[in-house]
Amino acid sequence: MRWWEAGRVLAALASAGGAAVAAASGCGAVDGYDCDEYLACEVINADGSSNGGCEGTCVPTEIYGFRSGVYLVGRKAGLDDPGCADALLRTEGLDLEERKEMSPPPHGDFFVAPGAHPGCAPCACTAPACAFPAGLTVSSGWMCDDSPGVTLTPFDAPAGWDGSCVAPGAVGAEAFGSFRIAPVTARACEVVPSPVPRDGDAHAGGQAVVTCDASGGDKCPAPGHACVFGAAELRPGWRRCLLAEDKDVECPSSDRTAGLHFSEKLTFWKEVDDSRACTPCACTETAPSTCEALVSTFEDGACRDLVAAVVVAGNGGCHDAEPGSALGSLSAAWLVDAPGSCAPSGGELVGELSLSGQVTACCLPEGT
Numbered sequence: 284m285r286w287w288e289a290g291r292v293l294a295a296l297a298s299a300g301g302a303a304v305a306a307a308s309g310c311g312a313v314d315g316y317d318c319d320e321y322l323a324c325e326v327i328n329a330d331g332s333s334n335g336g337c338e339g340t341c342v343p344t345e346i347y348g349f350r351s352g353v354y355l356v357g358r359k360a361g362l363d364d365p366g367c368a369d370a371l372l373r374t375e376g377l378d379l380e381e382r383k384e385m386s387p388p389p390h391g392d393f394f395v396a397p398g399a400h401p402g403c404a405p406c407a408c409t410a411p412a413c414a415f416p417a418g419l420t421v422s423s424g425w426m427c428d429d430s431p432g433v434t435l436t437p438f439d440a441p442a443g444w445d446g447s448c449v450a451p452g453a454v455g456a457e458a459f460g461s462f463r464i465a466p467v468t469a470r471a472c473e474v475v476p477s478p479v480p481r482d483g484d485a486h487a488g489g490q491a492v493v494t495c496d497a498s499g500g501d502k503c504p505a506p507g508h509a510c511v512f513g514a515a516e517l518r519p520g521w522r523r524c525l526l527a528e529d530k531d532v533e534c535p536s537s538d539r540t541a542g543l544h545f546s547e548k549l550t551f552w553k554e555v556d557d558s559r560a561c562t563p564c565a566c567t568e569t570a571p572s573t574c575e576a577l578v579s580t581f582e583d584g585a586c587r588d589l590v591a592a593v594v595v596a597g598n599g600g601c602h603d604a605e606p607g608s609a610l611g612s613l614s615a616a617w618l619v620d621a622p623g624s625c626a627p628s629g630g631e632l633v634g635e636l637s638l639s640g641q642v643t644a645c646c647l648p649e650g651t
Contacts (some may be wrong), residue, residue: 337500421458462604514649578593
């Protein structure tokens with residue numbers, strides 16, 4: 284607890300304007316007087332020590348091995364975090380500009396050192412497969428003639444055709460002189476995409492720490508001390524700290540800090556360069572596919588009246604129709620269905636993590 288020292292207040296009032304005013308007034312409630320301007324108001328701690336006019340905490344400003352001054356330190360959750368504008372309880376409920384006006388000035392941002400890289404997801408490949416031809420191109424001429432004046436009619440199988448009977452349309456005898464069959468295809472293996480990218484994150488999920496100037500003036504009775512915000516004025520998660528740029532620094536003993544225990548040691552970094560990443564996945568064929576199909580064409584739409592059956596491999600084929608034939612359906616079956624194989628590669632962790640500009644913070648425990 285703190286209270287106003289009434290005797291000193293009355294003495295100051297008497298010297299400023301008379302005993303009558305002094306007898307009717309108290310520090311902080313003086314009609315017509317500004318307490319900061321006219322009175323030597325003294326804050327007394329519960330242990331009987333004096334803070335002078337400082338209602339926060341008096342801390343030595345120069346401690347060997349540390350930056351001059353005391354700083355508020357809080358974790359910053361994202362790039363748009365207001366930072367120092369959220370340090371004090373008294374700004375709660377105000378808009379951002381009002382919070383900034385009533386908040387301590389910012390000092391700087393530092394990165395929290397990232398943890399271990401999460402590792403690279405294993406690379407995987409789809410299995411290669413044999414695929415039936417995409418369909419036919421019907422020519423009104425012989426030997427798949429496609430010269431000017433010849434009628435070409437597409438007779439396409441559906442995507443992902445499994446060889447079962449299909450009737451893409453009907454081609455009359457006047458337009459059905461020959462047909463070209465597309466080749467069977469050996470579908471290559473492909474990289475299976477990883478559902479969750481697992482590259483490293485240099486800033487530990489975007490987290491950093493923000494530092495603010497905690498000094499509130501020289502209202503402390505002892506020279507060389509600064510009045511800093513009290514623990515009761517800070518929002519949860521904020522601490523009052525000393526900062527040093529020496530990685531081997533030890534937190535100061537309480538006899539160097541006016542009895543205060545800056546005992547919580549935290550480490551931050553000015554620069555984090557994280558080039559760690561996973562090499563891209565790839566698939567390499569280790570054995571080729573062998574695919575060969577028998578494609579049958581029919582006059583009717585139900586694959587009953589055969590026109591021609593043609594063996595097709597990787598080059599496709601051309602076949603003349605019987606004179607007077609029509610085209611109504613087609614089907615296919617595998618003669619050789621021997622997909623090859625492939626092997627995945629990649630998914631290796633490369634690069635490195637580099638941290639520089641270490642900053643050590645020695646802090647009063649949160650809430651003290």
